Amino acid sequence: MSTRDRRKRDPVNIFALPAVVIVALVTQVPLIVTLILSAIKWIIVRPDLGIRFIGLENYLSVFKDAEFYMVIVNTIVLTVVSLAGCTVLGLALALLLNRKFVGINIARTLMIAPFFVMDAVVGIVWKTLMLHPSFGINGMIAGWLHIKPIDFLGSHSLATIIMLVIWQWTPFFVLVLLSGFESISEEILDSAKVDGAGIWRTIFQIKIPAIASHIEVAVMLGLIFILKVFGIIYVTTSGGPGISSTNLPYLVYRTGFFRWDVGRATAMAVITVILTLVAVTAFFRFTRRKTSEVES
């Protein structure tokens, strides 16, 4: 039997079909529709205006909007600062937790918990129990210190959102980086000790370079997820005050489901897709060049 015949007959190929169909239905088809909708004028709550093709006008009006640039800056700040915070904090905590003592597993269990808590609850617990200026832990500490409580969600909305994202995502970094540190062989560490390398040199010149691929995976997955942060913003600040804590996903949501401006919202969604692809590609380029530098 030639390979061609086998290929045609192999029933295993049909296995892949249902998954292809459903993934295409949920991702590819709506994406194409989004592209089409972004070229029309259609405000659902204004049926009197009708639906008409306007080409690139939605994009032009979005790009003329100062608010839109502020939201893009918010999104970039939120993503970059959160990722940097998660990486540094994650490395420090993973290094600390990478030792043996009685009860280490319980300590690790406490540490990783926030990652499994849903966005809605993260937002609710921090907004009420923790940061509420009068009745939360925030107000209590301010009372002890006889200072005015910090108005976290009012005056520092974006910084607070970043803090919550770091709190939620650092445990994921700890999990991944810790598994990396645990995979470093004892021999390497022993020989470093014999060579007289101090603690800091061991950490920065041996341990961290040894887990480069783990850091890459953590940052890559973190990037994809932190770019689409939505639930925490929805529950805590609703993007405000003003648009100070609005990121791209939240802006698309508001434009689509409050102003019901389908054309404008989908145009923003398309720009979000492009920016995501640019960010991910840039990250891949960066890491690949680094690895080839190490190899050469």
Place this chain on the structure above:
Amino acid sequence: MIDYTGSRARRRTAHYLFVLLIWVICLVYFFPILYMFITSLKHETDVVPPKLFFTPTLENYRTVLLSSDIVSHIVNSAIITLSSMVLCIFLGVPTAYAIVFGKLKKPDSLFFWFLSTTLLPPVAVIIPVFLIFKNLHLLDTRWGMIIMYVGANVPIVIWMVRSFLKDIPAELLEAADIDGATRIRSFFKIVLPLARSGIISSALLVFIFVWNEFFFAINLTYVNASPIPVYMASYMTQEGLFWAKLSAISTVTVLPPLILGWISHKSIVRGLMMGAVKG
């Protein structure tokens, strides 16, 4: 061992100081969740201002679990999450098998196509999905949510299971071929048992993602099919002053993924790393 008796005691102390430091950090990090649990055991009158000493009560849990409204949302969450998880495995594992052992023309490009869909931000699809669901009467239905979650999470299963399948030597399957077993038979007899841990960890990851998902849930459901996160967000705006009850619902809601995460985090990370290294 390079160790001098003189410095041993000092090292001991350093070690215990480190251990103490680690405990303090971990407890501070965990504090918001702990405080949520503690608050859920308080009477509403003890919550504000925060009281350190109080008589614990299970009253809030009784209120929460006797409220038909809350229970129906938890049931929605459970049905949507479990159905999505099972369907993701039923669709994802055979696909991973076809990619690794099938005779597809371009298995790698099919795989990367699946992988690329995970990069797509949900806002890129939400408006068309909303309009399509409205016309097909899928808005605010459990089926609608299940379709969305299966489509969004099947690639994760394919990604993780594929790396486990790649570890199975092809000779094993070829030997089975010679014995006259069909590829479908060897799928059940050889491949499934060997890839078991990968399948389980990807299933748990899908469970955690779907149970916690917020964006699709808030935009595509209102009353009938809305899972628990949607209920929590609306409770927060309507009755946000009842912090003890809010904490009790939050604790109940957080528990399933938290327990699964605690049990399975090691295998989930192993699965993620294998998928990434062999990407």
